[in-house]
Amino acid sequence: MSNLRQTLYHALLWLISLLFFSPVAWLMLSSFKGRNDILAVPAKLVFTPTLDNYVQLFERNGFLQQLLNSFIMSVAAVIVAVVVSFLAAFCFSRFKPKGTDFLMFLLLSVRMLPGTAVILPVYLMYVAFGWKDSHAALTLFYAMFSIPFSVWILKGFIDGVSLRFDETGLVNGASWWHVIFRVVLPQVRPGLIAAFIFNMIFVWNEFLFDYIIGGRKTANVPVALATGAYADGGVDWAFVSTLSTVYLLPPIIAIYVFQRYLLVGMTFGTVRGEV
Amino acid sequence: MQSNRSGSPASRGLLAAMHPTGQAGLTARFFALLNDRRFLPLMLLTPVLVFFIIWNTIPLLWLLGLSFQKYSLTSGDDPAFTGFANYLEILGNSSVWQDLSRTFVWVFLSVVLQTGLGVALGFLFWGSHKLPGRRIALTLLFAPMVLTPVATGTFFRLIYDPTFGILNQVIRAIGLPSVDFLGQSSTAFWAVLAVDTWMWTPFLMLMTLAALGSVPKAELEAAEVDQLPWHQRLRLIILHHGKFILMLGVLLRTIDSFKTMDLVLQMTKGGPGSTTNLVALTLYRQSFESFNLGWSSALAVILLLISIAFTSIFIFVLNLKRRGDAA
Incomplete structure (x- = not known):
């Protein structure tokens, strides 16, 4: 009896998970349909799968460049952000300079502000300085936007590393830099991973900033999706579904592989634990 | 040498x-x-400060300065200092007030719906440790959070489509007339809210699981032995330990929900009429479609202040939690 109950319970949980995933599954399914099958009424669950949409997507002008833009900008921005944030987080955690709390608050509020309000002055600044549509300038802005989150996560983790490690190192003649990079850094690896993964997902999915302060050269895939979805007076659903399927696989794989870090990642490191 | x-x-x-x-x-x-111990803190902080000054302080001062000017790219006039005129115009502008109140309704409904559903799902998944393929099931469940909002918004337009959309096909199959969910003012707001709820309920569920995970097992077992009624267990044990994590989740969602922009831009562009026009979208349009920069800057400053107020509450609760953890 209790076994049956457990089976039913597990079936219910799986049903809920699949229900939540069903729109995504529908999207993925659509990407393998021929152009006529996508808009078929009644909708086709059984159809002849085709890879035509994928072939067309990868042959599309500029697509590989946009995919590369997404990838390079998210990786580069996050590497810069994590390095810079690690140093700052070490400082906040160990030296607690005056105004630490206030600075941490300021940093966090950067991430809490509405994107539209943040990007308006940055747009004016970029136009004035001629930084628009530049990979480096866009990447550095993304880095700035990834810093608050990384500082918060890493400070939490560095706080958890006992001061005795630092003291032992310093007493034995190690330099501060040795303590920072060789003693503390290896112990906050989970924090580094969480900061990496969740900022990467953020930059990977980001649309508005690239759309406003980027341009043709630096367009990432979300921008390509938003601007390229319309063709012949309607939405090109084959393009939308295929592009989305290709693009959402990395984040989904990331939350499967790094599920342990999901909680830390989604809460700026303010909540720890596993699910 | x-x-x-x-x-x-x-x-x-x-x-x-x-x-x-x-x-x-x-x-x-x-x-x-x-x-040198004396210079080290400054050295460690310099990179962050440089980033912060270039990409935050300077733009924000720029924004503040513009908000006191009459400046529009479309009029061709030179910017002119007008003091608080933009702010006064916004405070007296009934359409901005409508957008703001619509946004607060949006925030309230999305947070309440998502918290309700998320907490329910969290409790449901509490005992799921033996679920076969749990990691895959949770990945599927959490997937909506990490999808590109642009892709989500665009694709849901196909799902909601009155003729070709799968949702309307189901509705017709059970004998009801098609509904143009995104095209009519009575349903558009709710249709977008439903997508937002689909995206973010898993987040509140994640927070609920974390909150439940922070409840000491021994206390629950003791309650079992004492045969404490369920409402007392909930209040005295579960809420006592889990409330802060849950509150942080609700606050983070509140802050994020206030910023909603990508989704409405993709799904409805604020329409039909202005029924789904959230204030972040108003700001977007005034800045980047009408290039009404002075006015937009003033609105941006107002939105920044509202977000900072939310963030302060978040920090306040966080500090309460820290104090609670330390005690």
Whole structure:
């Protein structure tokens, strides 16, 4: 009896998970349909799968460049952000300079502000300085936007590393830099991973900033999706579904592989634990 | 080689006097300086401060300055200082108030719906440790959070489509007339809210699971032994331990929900009429479609202040939690 109950319970949980995933599954399914099958009424669950949409997507002008833009900008921005944030987080955690709390608050509020309000002055600044549509300038802005989150996560983790490690190192003649990079850094690896993964997902999915302060050269895939979805007076659903399927696989794989870090990642490191 | 550079013995002596240990000493002193406890904090902070000043302080001052000016890219007039005129115009503008109140309704409904559903799902998944394929099931469940909002918004337009959309096909199959969910003002707001709820319920569920995970097992077992009624268990044990994590989740969602922009831009562009026009979208349009920069800057400053107020509440609760953890 209790076994049956457990089976039913597990079936219910799986049903809920699949229900939540069903729109995504529908999207993925659509990407393998021929152009006529996508808009078929009644909708086709059984159809002849085709890879035509994928072939067309990868042959599309500029697509590989946009995919590369997404990838390079998210990786580069996050590497810069994590390095810079690690140093700052070490400082906040160990030296607690005056105004630490206030600075941490300021940093966090950067991430809490509405994107539209943040990007308006940055747009004016970029136009004035001629930084628009530049990979480096866009990447550095993304880095700035990834810093608050990384500082918060890493400070939490560095706080958890006992001061005795630092003291032992310093007493034995190690330099501060040795303590920072060789003693503390290896112990906050989970924090580094969480900061990496969740900022990467953020930059990977980001649309508005690239759309406003980027341009043709630096367009990432979300921008390509938003601007390229319309063709012949309607939405090109084959393009939308295929592009989305290709693009959402990395984040989904990331939350499967790094599920342990999901909680830390989604809460700026303010909540720890596993699910 | 050394003597070549330093010249005569006399000048070498002078150099030695200026730099007591010569070239090698300079490097050593440089490293000593790098390692100096007095300068170290500043050195560690400099990169962050540089980033913060260039990409935050300067733009924000710029924004503040513009918000006191009459400045529009479309009019061709030079910017002119007008004091608080933009702010007064916004405060007296009924359509901005409508957008703001619509946004607060949006925030309230999305947070309440998502918290309700998320908490329910969290409790449901509480005992799921033996679920076969749990990691895959949770990945599927959490997937909506990490999808590109642009892709989600666009694709849901196909799902909601009155003719081709799968949702309307189901509705027709059970004998009801098609509904143009995104095209009519009575349903558009709710249709977008449903997508937002689909995206973010998993987040509140994640927070609920974390909150439940923070409840000590021993206390629950003791309650079992004492046969404490369920409402007392909930109040005295579960809420007592889990409330802060849950509150942080609700606050994070509130802050994020206030920023919603991508989704409505993709799904409805604020329409039909202005029924789904959230204030972040108003700001977007005034800035980047009408190029009404002075006015937009003032609105941006107002939105920034609202977000900072939310963030302060978040920090306040966070500090309460820290104090609670330490005690």
